[in-house]
Amino acid sequence: MRQFRSPFGIYRQLLPALLCLTVLLFSLACSAGDSTLTVYSGRSQTLVHPLLEQFIDESGLDVQVKYASSPAIAGTLLEEGKNSPADVVFLQDPGSLGNLAEAGLLAELPSDILDKVDLGYKSQTGQWVGTSGRARTVVYNTSAVNPQTELPRSILDFTDTRWANRIGWAPTNGSFQAFLTAFRLEWGEEAARNWLEGIQANSPRLYPNNVSIVDAVARGEVDVGLVNHYYAEQFIQEEGLEFGARNHFIGGGDPGALVLVAGAGIVSYTDNRGAAEQLVRYLLSDTAQRYFAQNTREYPLVDGVQPGGELPPLDSLDPPEVDLGALTDARGTVSLLRETGILP
Known part of the structure; x- marks a missing residue:
């Protein structure tokens, strides 16, 4: 005689397998979600x-x-x-x-x-x-400036009056402010203030960003600009070697050689x-x-x-030894730019 098996009994036998399947499906769902x-x-x-x-x-x-x-x-x-x-x-x-x-x-x-x-x-x-x-550089006009004889060996020397009305900079730019934060951290607040005031006394021309500085230097609107290196490189890549501006890498552990x-x-x-x-x-x-x-x-x-x-090569740039992760006081840098009248 055929033995009767209740549906409940079958369910009890299948329950472990069903639970394993549920766990597997849940794991697959989590894995799918984790792929985002x-x-x-x-x-x-x-x-x-x-x-x-x-x-x-x-x-x-x-x-x-x-x-x-x-x-x-x-x-x-x-x-x-x-x-x-x-x-x-x-x-x-x-x-x-x-x-x-x-x-x-x-x-x-x-x-x-x-x-x-x-x-x-x-x-x-x-x-x-x-x-x-991204290396900080001085970009210069190839017709107006001889890099071997005219460009100073330190970013500090651009406060000299012979650079009056010849400099382009972008004080609102994040990279410039990071550079200035490093300057404050490594060389002190007073040195940073003195440098800013010296540059400001030379009536630099203000630009909104690095791209506009490099373009202005190439067109002869200003002779030099304080920028990151790759903007001039991108222009040269797009326009060819006749592009009228080049990078000058300062080196020597100078503030202007920051990477x-x-x-x-x-x-x-x-x-x-x-x-x-x-x-x-x-x-x-x-x-x-x-x-x-x-x-x-x-x-x-x-x-x-x-x-x-x-x-x-990167290892030839000789930047200053700065803990980049310590460049966190952007607010203090903006305050200094305002105190010196460079930012409103």
Whole structure:
């Protein structure tokens, strides 16, 4: 006679398998959700979006990017705290990264990531890593200035009256303010004030950004400008060797030889650590470093990738030894610019 088996009995036998299946499906759902990586980028969309698109294609991850200025990104993350949806920050200046690290919002990075970059271009506490370098330079008009005989050996010497009405600068620019913050930190508040007042006495021409300074120098509107190196390099790449401006690298540990970095960090509260590390590693890959060298004309920071164009090697620049992560007092720098009448 055939034995009767109740549906409840069958269910009891299948229950362990059903529970395992439920756990498996939940794990798969979590994995699918984790594939969405949220990036807060203080780097402009024009500069880095093609690189991030390439990462998406290669990784298969769903990446959502929020673009704003680096100070705005830092301010947003400080306000959001542990409720932030951000997994990775990719910022233009080390000061903003330093502010986030000080607030405990960036996690310590694995040693294999940190070891790719020299000590001077990453967090001293391991919470962010530089992805590309931007050297401060003096850009000069090739017809009006002989770099061998006329350009001073220090940024400090541009306070000499022979440079009156010949200098272009952008005091509202973030990179200029980072340079001035480093000046204040390493050489003191009084030295920074004296330098600003000396430049101001030479009636420099104000510009909104580095691009406009380099363009003005090339056209002969001013003879020299205080900028980051890669703007002139981009102009030369686009317009050819006849472009009328070139970079002068000061070196000698001078304040005007500072090398700033863009960098990346992982948000402390991310639940998507694996994908976040994957992106940071990608930014330090040969592919990404070549992108910075050839497309944005920044300095690659990983050994084995050469800078683009005719740029001198990074290790030949002899910048001042500054803890870039300590350049956090942007507010003090803006206050100094206002006190000296340079900013309203």
